[in-house]
Amino acid sequence: MRNLHIPSRSPIYSKNAMVATSHPEATMKALEIIKKGGNAVDAAITAASVLAVVEAHSTGIGGDCFCIFYSNKDKKVVALNGSGNLPSKVNYDSIIKTEDNLIDPYSHSAITVPGAVAAWCKLVKDYGNLELTDILSPAIKLAKEGYVVADVIADMWKREEDKLKVDKDAKRIFLKNEKAYKIGEIHKQEQLSETLEYIAKNGRDGFYDGYVAKDIITKINQLGGQLSLEDLANFQAEYVDPIKIDYNGYQVYECPPNGQGIVALMMLNILSNIDINKYEPNDYRRIHIEAEATKLAFLHRNKYLGDPNFTEIPIQKMLSKDYGMHLSNKIKEDSVLENLDIKKLENNKDTVYISVVDNEGNFVSFINSIFHPFGSGIVTENTGILLHNRGASFNLDQNHPNFYVPLKKPMHTIIPALLMKNNRPIMPFGVMGAHYQPVGQVHFLTNVLDYGMDVQMALDHSRSFYFDNKLALEKTISLENFDKLEKLGHKVTYCDLPHGGGQAILLRDNGVLVGGSDPRKDGLALGF
Secondary structure, X not given: OOOOOOOOOOOEEEOOOEEEEOOHHHHHHHHHHHHOOOOHHXXXXXXXXXXXXXXXXXXXXXXXXXXEEEEOOOOEEEEEEEOOOOOOOOOHHHOOEOOOOOEOOOOHHHOOOOXXXXXXXXXXHHHOOOOHHHHHHHHHHHHHHOEEOOHHHHHHHHHOHHHHOOOHHHHHHHEXXXXXXXXXXXXXXXXXXXXXXXXXXXXXXXXXXXXXXXXXHHHHHHOOXXXXXXXXXXXXOEEEOOEEEEEOOEEEEEOOOOEOHHHHHHHHHHHOOOOHHHOOOOOHHHHXXXXXHHHHHHXXXXXXXXXXXXXXXXXXXXXXXXXHHHHHOOOOOOOOOOOOOOOOOOOOOEEEEEEEEOOOOOEEEEEEEEEOOOOOOEEOOOOOOEEOOXXXXXXXXXXXXXXXXXXXXXXXXXXOEEEEEOOEEEEEEEEOOHHHHHHHHHHHHHHHHOOOOOHHHXXXXXXXEEEOOEEEEOOOOOHHHHHHHHHHOOOEEEOOXXXXXXXXXXXXXXXXXXXXXXOOOOOEEEEO
């Protein structure tokens, strides 16, 4: 039972099916799809497509996605990689760079093939119950008739006004009199509605071929980019073998690299050798230990992760219990790890995560992203597609596994997760927030498994994040803890925006579903 003196909300309970997303429209429309005979896969894609309309700063059909789910029909965990690759003709010497020698995130150099639509279509064809026309219908209607701008979205929109003024098509669609849309105003994306309708009727080819593909290529080529029609036509989302570890009697599943799910698993392996239960959930020493585990796991991420088709990644060693023990021995309660070689990477905040459990026994963990807020800030002229900038996370060190070369996928931050026990699905879960995601997953999961919190309380709980040599605390963490962490040797700060957002749905032993949605976003969980 939650503390009723603390502002929060109760978790949601249901007996049949449940959806949790970062926006009420997405949750409601996805739940309606299940009631119409759709399953969790159908519902997740309905939610993702609705969010592409109503939460455009976070996601869209011009971005990427990953999915990990339990198929009750096949009695197994399935993972799908819907991340795109660089064009076949990119040239290192022509990369547009920032002053600090990183890839310019708001240029054509940062645009990779958008992979989300290919993944959506593949999932619907292989695992869905309904037709794409039914699944995308709610998003098509919202884009055409308009939706009401929610609070958190309006705040992020306002922060990106200057970015949206640069590209004429972004300005035309996402600004009104050169200002962001405000809370409670109605916003329409009529071109996107037509594009979604074309995809609904033509499937994958409705995006990667025909007039939509040509519009994408025309826009990028006008800016000097090298993406071709062949690059779009040749792209395929692919099923991949999930990776997992055991943690306290549960199995935690993630998608393999090029995503950073392995970072969350490494952190859990490290923490499995440390008795964090001896600290209260808000104890500064718990925050310290999570920060130290983050340092060690990110050191490996930044050294080894990239596209596994281009580089060998020592996954087995990184996830071994012995190696987890070795790393945990480096963590001290009364001092900080220093002089670790952690490379700087582009930071970002925007992604949507979707959690769905249906009445057929399917559990879906789904994540969709355009990387930075409003992605590249570049919108196609005739189809209204906001293009992502995931290529900004490539490394420009020619000896690095994540180096920028043709046809390569970048290291990805977005990671859906799935919890299993005794070969049974227990909980799809995820925490948004770019580089924070593996840290957020670990913090959430230890809240549930080690501290016994319900899923809503575990999502509500105060967060911290060690990144770029700073330990950033949310403002709900006390000044006393701030001072104690600083005395340990951390460079501590309070963050402006909170860390991420998240959703989760837990199956209890009696068959009841318990859902939660992060208060840091506009969303909610609903079931029936």
